[in-house]
Amino acid sequence: MKNTPSRRTSGSSLVMIIVNGEPMEWEEGMTVRDIIDGKRYVFPLLAVWVDHVPVPRDRFDDATVPDGSNVQIIHMISGG
Amino acid sequence: MEKMKVLAEWTYVPAKPFRGYTGKTLKVNVGDMTFQSKDVSEEMKEKFTGGRGFGLKLLWDSVKDTTRWDDPENEIVISGGPLCGVTQYPGMGKFYAVFVSPLTNQTYDSNAGGHFGPLLKFAGFDAIEVQGKAEKDVIVLVDADEKKVQILESPFDDVNAYTVTEALHEYFGKPGDINDRRFVSVVTAGKGAETSYWGCLNSSFWDSHRKLPRLKQAGRGGGGTILRDKKIAALVVKTHDLSGTANNPADVGTLTRLGAKLHNEILTLDAEQCRMRTVGTTHLNEIMNEYHLLPTMNYKFGQHPDADKIHSEVYGKMFTQGIADGCWYGCTMACAKAVDGFTLKTGPWKGRKITVDGPEYETAAGMGPNVGVFDPEWTTEVNFYADHYGLDTISLGTGIAFVCECYELGLINKEHTNGLDLRFGNKADILELLHRLGEGKDEFALMVGKGIHRMKDLFADHFGADRDVMERIGMEGQGIEVSEYVPKESIAQWGGYFLTLKGPQHDEAWLIFMDRVNKQLPTFEDKAEALHYFPNFRTWFSLTGVCKLPWNDIEPADNATSYPPQEAAKVPEHVQNYVEVFNAVTGKNIDKDELVLQSERVYNFQRVFQLRLGKGTRKYHNIPDRALGPVWADEWEAREEYYDNELKATGIDPAGLSSQDKCDRLLKKRREQWEELVDAVYKRRGWDKNGIPTVKKLKSLGMDLPEVVATVEKYAKPEDQW
Numbered sequence: 038m039k040n041t042p043s044r045r046t047s048g049s050s051l052v053m054i055i056v057n058g059e060p061m062e063w064e065e066g067m068t069v070r071d072i073i074d075g076k077r078y079v080f081p082l083l084a085v086w087v088d089h090v091p092v093p094r095d096r097f098d099d100a101t102v103p104d105g106s107n108v109q110i111i112h113m114i115s116g117g
Numbered sequence: 118m119e120k121m122k123v124l125a126e127w128t129y130v131p132a133k134p135f136r137g138y139t140g141k142t143l144k145v146n147v148g149d150m151t152f153q154s155k156d157v158s159e160e161m162k163e164k165f166t167g168g169r170g171f172g173l174k175l176l177w178d179s180v181k182d183t184t185r186w187d188d189p190e191n192e193i194v195i196s197g198g199p200l201c202g203v204t205q206y207p208g209m210g211k212f213y214a215v216f217v218s219p220l221t222n223q224t225y226d227s228n229a230g231g232h233f234g235p236l237l238k239f240a241g242f243d244a245i246e247v248q249g250k251a252e253k254d255v256i257v258l259v260d261a262d263e264k265k266v267q268i269l270e271s272p273f274d275d276v277n278a279y280t281v282t283e284a285l286h287e288y289f290g291k292p293g294d295i296n297d298r299r300f301v302s303v304v305t306a307g308k309g310a311e312t313s314y315w316g317c318l319n320s321s322f323w324d325s326h327r328k329l330p331r332l333k334q335a336g337r338g339g340g341g342t343i344l345r346d347k348k349i350a351a352l353v354v355k356t357h358d359l360s361g362t363a364n365n366p367a368d369v370g371t372l373t374r375l376g377a378k379l380h381n382e383i384l385t386l387d388a389e390q391c392r393m394r395t396v397g398t399t400h401l402n403e404i405m406n407e408y409h410l411l412p413t414m415n416y417k418f419g420q421h422p423d424a425d426k427i428h429s430e431v432y433g434k435m436f437t438q439g440i441a442d443g444c445w446y447g448c449t450m451a452c453a454k455a456v457d458g459f460t461l462k463t464g465p466w467k468g469r470k471i472t473v474d475g476p477e478y479e480t481a482a483g484m485g486p487n488v489g490v491f492d493p494e495w496t497t498e499v500n501f502y503a504d505h506y507g508l509d510t511i512s513l514g515t516g517i518a519f520v521c522e523c524y525e526l527g528l529i530n531k532e533h534t535n536g537l538d539l540r541f542g543n544k545a546d547i548l549e550l551l552h553r554l555g556e557g558k559d560e561f562a563l564m565v566g567k568g569i570h571r572m573k574d575l576f577a578d579h580f581g582a583d584r585d586v587m588e589r590i591g592m593e594g595q596g597i598e599v600s601e602y603v604p605k606e607s608i609a610q611w612g613g614y615f616l617t618l619k620g621p622q623h624d625e626a627w628l629i630f631m632d633r634v635n636k637q638l639p640t641f642e643d644k645a646e647a648l649h650y651f652p653n654f655r656t657w658f659s660l661t662g663v664c665k666l667p668w669n670d671i672e673p674a675d676n677a678t679s680y681p682p683q684e685a686a687k688v689p690e691h692v693q694n695y696v697e698v699f700n701a702v703t704g705k706n707i708d709k710d711e712l713v714l715q716s717e718r719v720y721n722f723q724r725v726f727q728l729r730l731g732k733g734t735r736k737y738h739n740i741p742d743r744a745l746g747p748v749w750a751d752e753w754e755a756r757e758e759y760y761d762n763e764l765k766a767t768g769i770d771p772a773g774l775s776s777q778d779k780c781d782r783l784l785k786k787r788r789e790q791w792e793e794l795v796d797a798v799y800k801r802r803g804w805d806k807n808g809i810p811t812v813k814k815l816k817s818l819g820m821d822l823p824e825v826v827a828t829v830e831k832y833a834k835p836e837d838q839w
Contacts, residue, residue, distance in 0.1 A: 057634065057635060057636045058636040059636075077407055078634075079403065079404055079407045080404050080408075080630070081390050081391060082390055082391070082669075082672060083677070084676070084677030084678070084682065084685050085677070086682060091677060091678035091679075092678075093675075093677075093678050094677065109635070109682055110635070111637070111682045111685065111686065112630035112631075112634050113630075113669060113676075113677075113685065113686055113688070114627055114628070114630060114631065114651075114669055114686055
């Protein structure tokens with residue numbers, strides 16, 4: 038996974054990532070699981086790409102997301 | 118049971134399936150008591166593939182342009198398809214029933230598991246057409262063991278589903294050998310289907326573990342109503358000619374290899390994915406609630422604080438675990454869950470201990486939060502009686518939700534309902550309404566059972582109810598009730614429900630996540646592309662006799678990392694499995710593009726069929742306000758910040774506006790977006806501005822059959838060309 042250094046320059050300024058096209062506040066050490074929980078994405082069939090690189094499901098808990106990343110969390114179609 | 122009287126009989130030599138087809142169809146007319154067998158031509162296979170395709174083709178040849186649902190020439194056509202009966206690969210026991218629907222007066226197709234589809238084929242027929250109207254109740258028997266088809270006088274005073282099904286499994290099974298009852302399958306409706314347009318078809322299978330028959334439903338569209346209108350108590354098929362290779366496939370080795378791969382996926386991954394093997398489709402209950410998609414109180418809301426009470430874990434504890442609950446042999450997904458030892462608290466079988474099939478998600482949501490009830494025990498009782506009376510639980514849920522809102526708005530009152538207090542959540546009176554529907558005598562229940570489309574007329578005419586309000590909140594399209602997902606948050610799902618062939622059912626396209634959560638469909642063209650691909654891909658299941666669930670309610674471990682996001686949603690490896698399974702059974706050599714082409718042929722044929730019956734144009738693709746957005750202030754205020762942002766995104770500042778003003782302004786914008794969506798979808802599908810397939814499109818599909826082209830030319834207008 039891409040390891041972009043943080044662009045945070047001041048303790049007070051917000052740094053952001055993009056999740057499914059919308060801005061989300063970023064925190065140091067943020068993992069894919071943190072984003073999923075923060076968004077309350079409870080659906081089990083999720084596929085995640087961070088800067089166009091896929092993240093396996095078994096790495097959601099420990100895969101960190103760099104500041105400024107473009108994150109796609111895709112809900113597969115189920116049900117219906 | 119005494120020996121049944123034979124009213125008419127026809128003998129035949131059962132054709133053995135070869136590469137998925139028997140090459141024969143059967144037509145039984147219960148009016149003039151005649152039988153006919155027809156050959157299946159190569160052209161029919163090429164153009165219509167099987168299943169729903171065969172059903173539509175046979176129905177087209179049997180009805181007139183003016184045929185309505187209760188005309189004797191209307192038929193119920195049941196067909197499995199070439200893959201129906203495969204046991205190596207999970208989910209291949211479905212049949213599709215096709216008919217002119219009482220709710221919509223156009224063609225409808227509805228599918229069920231159970232053993233009827235496979236057994237019908239192994240009894241020698243790719244399809245059965247049932248036509249005519251009997252003078253008194255009859256049973257149609259296809260008996261491959263005795264090589265005869267019979268019309269029998271029905272001995273049943275009580276035509277409700279469990280009564281008839283249990284008796285017929287026993288009657289046609291070998292005396293003294295309970296396990297022999299698995300060679301029988303029965304299709305029934307029920308007493309409620311006689312007076313309601315919500316009649317379902319119950320398809321049975323013998324549960325060898327529980328030693329009783331189970332019922333799966335072709336619930337939607339009113340097929341059961343037609344069965345009872347024809348005075349048919351049951352269709353029965355019986356054959357001992359069952360084996361894992363009864364389809365006589367071209368390549369058993371490939372079937373076995375692909376099946377083993379999927380079995381392994383299900384057994385190793387289901388517990389961490391959808392948990393279909395333990396909770397069935399109720400795993401969706403809490404998910405839909407979390408994403409504001411759980412229909413609550415007539416789709417006013419998508420979320421409710423009491424939703425935990427209907428959590429899948431609650432249902433999981435009610436379902437008997439550790440039994441292979443597949444509704445056809447070889448299905449390791451085994452999602453046909455059941456509640457055993459359930460004691461009924463009300464109704465004609467009060468106090469009796471029974472097994473209830475389900476509830477599945479649609480029932481759990483529809484006869485649950487949508488009517489304001491969060492009580493799985495109550496929903497389970499409703500589920501049993503709905504099946505027993507032969508009523509579709511989806512139309513029931515959405516229809517009664519509409520009634521409850523009408524009641525709470527004061528459009529109808531206790532005098533109109535014959536004493537029932539039909540506020541949301543009043544479990545006792547809602548259940549009593551179900552029993553009155555089942556009995557078919559109460560005047561108000563008779564109105565309800567005609568469906569929302571007609572209730573709007575009946576409530577306005579009989580009770581003076583405000584027609585405009587009912588139009589806004591009645592969740593129906595083309596005459597049939599919406600299934601159990603809140604569509605107002607997704608423009609693409611407006612199309613997934615309301616730009617369908619037969620009305621708002623979720624089996625064409627479920628795009629809410631792709632559109633609303635994943636943000637994968639930002640433009641109208643993107644939405645139109647999805648509303649082209651998914652309906653056509655999913656139609657294929659209905660042509661071949663395949664269950665949709667093993668396609669994407671389980672996915673390969675590396676699906677998400679092996680494909681880009683747009684492709685991964687299609688579960689490409691499973692699509693390729695279907696291509697290879699089809700080729701392994703039929704000996705043909707299709708690819709994934711040909712698979713979609715097979716569907717697109719039938720999809721466009723069915724669209725023209727609706728046109729032939731006087732429907733199938735743009736004005737029938739109607740959508741109620743409630744499907745587009747919040748209608749009343751309390752809906753807005755339940756998610757105020759969210760909807761304020763939605764309004765801002767349209768360029769309207771919500772500051773200073775009342776909640777009702779905001780609702781009205783957002784709806785006005787969304788109705789403009791709806792028209793834009795319709796245009797984009799029609800263009801992508803190769804239809805004109807009025808929603809009619811162009812002759813050019815039909816030619817490109819090889820579906821420019823003379824009668825099809827003639828129908829299009831009769832209705833298409835030059836000013837509707839793009």
